Amino acid sequence: MTDKEYMLRAISLAKKGEGWTNPNPMVGAVIVRDGRIIGEGYHKKYGELHAERNAFASLKESAKGATMYVTMEPCCHYGKTPPCTQAIIEHKIGKVVIGSKDPNPKVSGKGVQILKEAGISVVEDFLREECDKLNPIFFHYIKTKIPYVVMKYAMTLDGKIATKTGESKWVTGKEAREEVQHMRHRYMGIMVGIGTVLADDPMLNVRVKDKKNPVRIICDSKLRIKEDSQIVKTAFNQRTIVVYAYSQNIQEKLERLHSLGVETLYCPDERNQIDLKKLMIYLGNEGIDSILLEGGGTLNESAVRAGIVKEVQAFIAPKLFGGANGKTPIEGIGVNLPSEAVRLKYVDICQIGEDIKITCKLYEK
Numbered sequence: 001m002t003d004k005e006y007m008l009r010a011i012s013l014a015k016k017g018e019g020w021t022n023p024n025p026m027v028g029a030v031i032v033r034d035g036r037i038i039g040e041g042y043h044k045k046y047g048e049l050h051a052e053r054n055a056f057a058s059l060k061e062s063a064k065g066a067t068m069y070v071t072m073e074p075c076c077h078y079g080k081t082p083p084c085t086q087a088i089i090e091h092k093i094g095k096v097v098i099g100s101k102d103p104n105p106k107v108s109g110k111g112v113q114i115l116k117e118a119g120i121s122v123v124e125d126f127l128r129e130e131c132d133k134l135n136p137i138f139f140h141y142i143k144t145k146i147p148y149v150v151m152k153y154a155m156t157l158d159g160k161i162a163t164k165t166g167e168s169k170w171v172t173g174k175e176a177r178e179e180v181q182h183m184r185h186r187y188m189g190i191m192v193g194i195g196t197v198l199a200d201d202p203m204l205n206v207r208v209k210d211k212k213n214p215v216r217i218i219c220d221s222k223l224r225i226k227e228d229s230q231i232v233k234t235a236f237n238q239r240t241i242v243v244y245a246y247s248q249n250i251q252e253k254l255e256r257l258h259s260l261g262v263e264t265l266y267c268p269d270e271r272n273q274i275d276l277k278k279l280m281i282y283l284g285n286e287g288i289d290s291i292l293l294e295g296g297g298t299l300n301e302s303a304v305r306a307g308i309v310k311e312v313q314a315f316i317a318p319k320l321f322g323g324a325n326g327k328t329p330i331e332g333i334g335v336n337l338p339s340e341a342v343r344l345k346y347v348d349i350c351q352i353g354e355d356i357k358i359t360c361k362l363y364e365k
């Protein structure tokens, strides 16, 4: 096997931690000696051993003089676990091949430095682009403490998310809807507007085995949520935060919601609408590193305007709904000129069942 193949193996190991490591990164490691993989591991779950230490734990022989391929710079700080650099030095690894840099201020180049000072040869930026693709959430969150927001929607080829009567079940096919279930596991939070809750009475949970549920965040400025909605009825099982912006005559309703297990957050802007930027700071402080924004069009528009959206994932179904009144992914009044468009950079396009998924990122401001 080549260096590239060993690193690709480390990347595929890292991916096994998807959804479980947040707000930590996904990391994979492979230990190779004399052309043989003698150990491998990945960061399985937040708070548990790092990839490198899991790789060492899998060894059945000494790793003296071996090469370690690791998708991210080994840490050198005492966090929930002791530094990986220490384990690498103790096991007398001869060479470390690293993909991504670790932007965590506690590491950020110091991991590499410690390894070099211990006489270990270090190769940096190896398959860096592929390794970086594992952790856009971590890279954003560790630097800003603000969640990475992914706006996701499903629309027809003529750009409708519902028919003129408001029906949206279903726009996309079975496979695309299953993919959304996996996406809900991947991100720590899921956010929708009250319009979607009143119209669809959704659960916003994950119905796939061995996956975890995201924290539900409902933007409900006038506190219209119904106490017999699916979301409120299941609030004891899945953390639910209802965000509101009006403060009149709501005390009793707030108390009832609290007794049903719902958390509430008063987060108004000067126009008595929800201040999404402030909300992101609050959620970031709660340890939520990523949010899947599932609409509807009004909240999507506010989120884009507030500048909180970092990535867009659009599912496009080969169908036409037509009608000037069919809902679109982003409502509001829109821009006047094409030159005023929010510009995105293309990341990926793939087919999922009969539908197409396009992923784009917003340019950093």
Ligand code: AOF
Pocket: 024, 025, 026, 027, 028, 042, 043, 046, 047, 048, 049, 050, 051, 052, 072, 073, 074, 075, 078, 079, 080, 081, 082, 084, 102, 104, 107, 142
């Ligand atoms: C690694 N290998 O597999 C991961 C790393 O609180 P802790 O101890 O889990 O440390 C978390 C930090 O460690 C995280 O912010 C990031 O800088 C790094 N993650 N480092 O060497 C790993 N997951």
Ligand code: ZN
Pocket: 050, 051, 052, 074, 075, 076, 082, 083, 084, 085
């Ligand atoms: Zn570590």
